[in-house]
Amino acid sequence: MNWRGLRRVPIFALGLSLPSAAALLGLYFAGRVDLGATLIAILAICALLGLFLAPFMLTLAAVQNAIEAIGPDADPSEEATAARRLGNIGGIANGIWQAALRLARGWRERSLRAEARLAAAEAVFAAIPDPQILLDGQRRIIHANPAAAEFIGNVLEANDLAASLRNPTVLAAADAVLAGGPARVVDFTMSQPIERVMQARIARVEGVGTEGIAAIVTLHDITALKLAEQMRADFVANAGHELKTPLASLVGFIETLLGAARDDTVARERFLGIMRGEAGRMTRLVDDLLSLSRIELNEHVAPTSEVTLPPLIEQVADALELRAAERGMRLTLSLPDDLPDVYGDEDELAQVFQNLIDNAIKYGKPQSEIAVSTRIDRRSAANSLIGVAVTDQGEGIPSEHLPRLTERFYRVDTARSRELGGTGLGLAIVKHILNRHRGRLEISSTIGMGSTFTVWLRSANSGLMQIRSDLSQK
Numbered sequence: 035m036n037w038r039g040l041r042r043v044p045i046f047a048l049g050l051s052l053p054s055a056a057a058l059l060g061l062y063f064a065g066r067v068d069l070g071a072t073l074i075a076i077l078a079i080c081a082l083l084g085l086f087l088a089p090f091m092l093t094l095a096a097v098q099n100a101i102e103a104i105g106p107d108a109d110p111s112e113e114a115t116a117a118r119r120l121g122n123i124g125g126i127a128n129g130i131w132q133a134a135l136r137l138a139r140g141w142r143e144r145s146l147r148a149e150a151r152l153a154a155a156e157a158v159f160a161a162i163p164d165p166q167i168l169l170d171g172q173r174r175i176i177h178a179n180p181a182a183a184e185f186i187g188n189v190l191e192a193n194d195l196a197a198s199l200r201n202p203t204v205l206a207a208a209d210a211v212l213a214g215g216p217a218r219v220v221d222f223t224m225s226q227p228i229e230r231v232m233q234a235r236i237a238r239v240e241g242v243g244t245e246g247i248a249a250i251v252t253l254h255d256i257t258a259l260k261l262a263e264q265m266r267a268d269f270v271a272n273a274g275h276e277l278k279t280p281l282a283s284l285v286g287f288i289e290t291l292l293g294a295a296r297d298d299t300v301a302r303e304r305f306l307g308i309m310r311g312e313a314g315r316m317t318r319l320v321d322d323l324l325s326l327s328r329i330e331l332n333e334h335v336a337p338t339s340e341v342t343l344p345p346l347i348e349q350v351a352d353a354l355e356l357r358a359a360e361r362g363m364r365l366t367l368s369l370p371d372d373l374p375d376v377y378g379d380e381d382e383l384a385q386v387f388q389n390l391i392d393n394a395i396k397y398g399k400p401q402s403e404i405a406v407s408t409r410i411d412r413r414s415a416a417n418s419l420i421g422v423a424v425t426d427q428g429e430g431i432p433s434e435h436l437p438r439l440t441e442r443f444y445r446v447d448t449a450r451s452r453e454l455g456g457t458g459l460g461l462a463i464v465k466h467i468l469n470r471h472r473g474r475l476e477i478s479s480t481i482g483m484g485s486t487f488t489v490w491l492r493s494a495n496s497g498l499m500q501i502r503s504d505l506s507q508k
């Protein structure tokens with residue numbers, strides 16, 4: 035029994051009987067009927083109206099209970115249960131129930147679509163690799179994607195943007211955009227945890243934004259781009275300088291030979307020797323530049339040929355043995371015959387070992403020994419690396435120079451390098467060849483004792499698929 039529905043019956047019956055009661059009371063005061071008959075008539079009218087309204091009110095109360103039972107989040111099974119409890123109803127009550135069902139189903143469908151769109155938007159927002167921060171009109175952070183949290187640390191929502199990005203340029207651009215200005219793009223530098231060059235794009239979110247979103251801040255790390263631009267500029271400047279110096283010397287000597295030293299046999303012989311050296315230096319530089327360009331062009335294609343290292347290294351050592359003997363240096367090779375083959379390009383690997391052994395001859399101490407040895411790093415049965423180490427007994431390299439040795443034209447001692455005929459590109463060529471081979475170069479040095487350059491290459495026993503994994507450490 036729905037007592038809530040019955041409690042409302044007397045109230046509605048009394049309300050509906052008021053006009054009739056007023057008419058009967060009017061007749062009583064006019065003397066047309068006596069008081070007893072008037073009261074009996076009023077009570078009879080209320081009772082009849084109550085009897086008439088009771089079923090209707092009970093039905094409406096049942097419909098109300100059924101509507102409250104299904105709620106906005108109800109599924110179809112709950113609707114069916116509520117309908118069974120409601121039973122068979124007709125007339126206005128059934129129309130109200132059906133209208134309520136249609137309304138509930140419509141809202142549920144809209145809610146599900148909205149939740150799906152919101153989930154998709156959240157998934158897309160979270161998957162964006164660039165850090166993004168959503169701001170409200172007061173420059174407070176509403177939401178940030180995981181990339182932003184990883185990039186600038188813990189992003190506290192409902193805090194001012196200044197709590198996460200303390201750069202005045204970015205904050206000023208955000209204020210200008212929030213004030214109604216156009217989208218802004220600004221570059222700035224972050225020093226923590228490492229120095230990086232960043233680009234921030236701040237744009238307004240037009241219209242009524244969800245959850246009060248007024249602007250979006252997108253961050254891009256352009257450190258690599260800036261470094262590439264700087265390296266390109268340095269490369270052009272260094273290449274031009276390296277070519278300009280010997281060219282200037284050649285022009286000067288040619289002018290001298292055409293002028294005052296025209297008939298001076300001794301000066302002519304000396305100048306021609308210097309000119310030959312400068313021309314050879316330019317030839318080596320151009321050859322190295324062409325070689326570096328060719329290697330970089332194919333750097334993305336890993337070689338698949340198998341190369342046997344011991345005979346290749348012995349061939350390179352034999353070609354350089356005479357140069358080593360001129361300085362009283364000895365080449366000692368420790369190359370086991372059962373050394374596994376490696377994946378590689380034979381000519382390029384010969385160039386790697388030639389550069390490393392040639393550097394050891396140039397910068398090692400006279401009357402010293404250059405050792406070439408190998409070792410195997412067995413990571414697993416199907417994944418091993420072959421290391422070839424070239425060790426000299428030179429003066430050593432200060433530790434602050436080691437990370438930059440493979441940069442183009444970088445020299446620890448510029449004057450000595452040029453004097454020995456170096457172009458500043460040898461180790462850069464080595465690095466790019468090893469990048470193509472998916473290998474790496476390790477450098478260790480001790481001041482006063484010498485340096486060791488170790489080349490790591492993928493063993494052919496590792497399988498063709500393993501060669502394609504990126505082991506390069508640029």
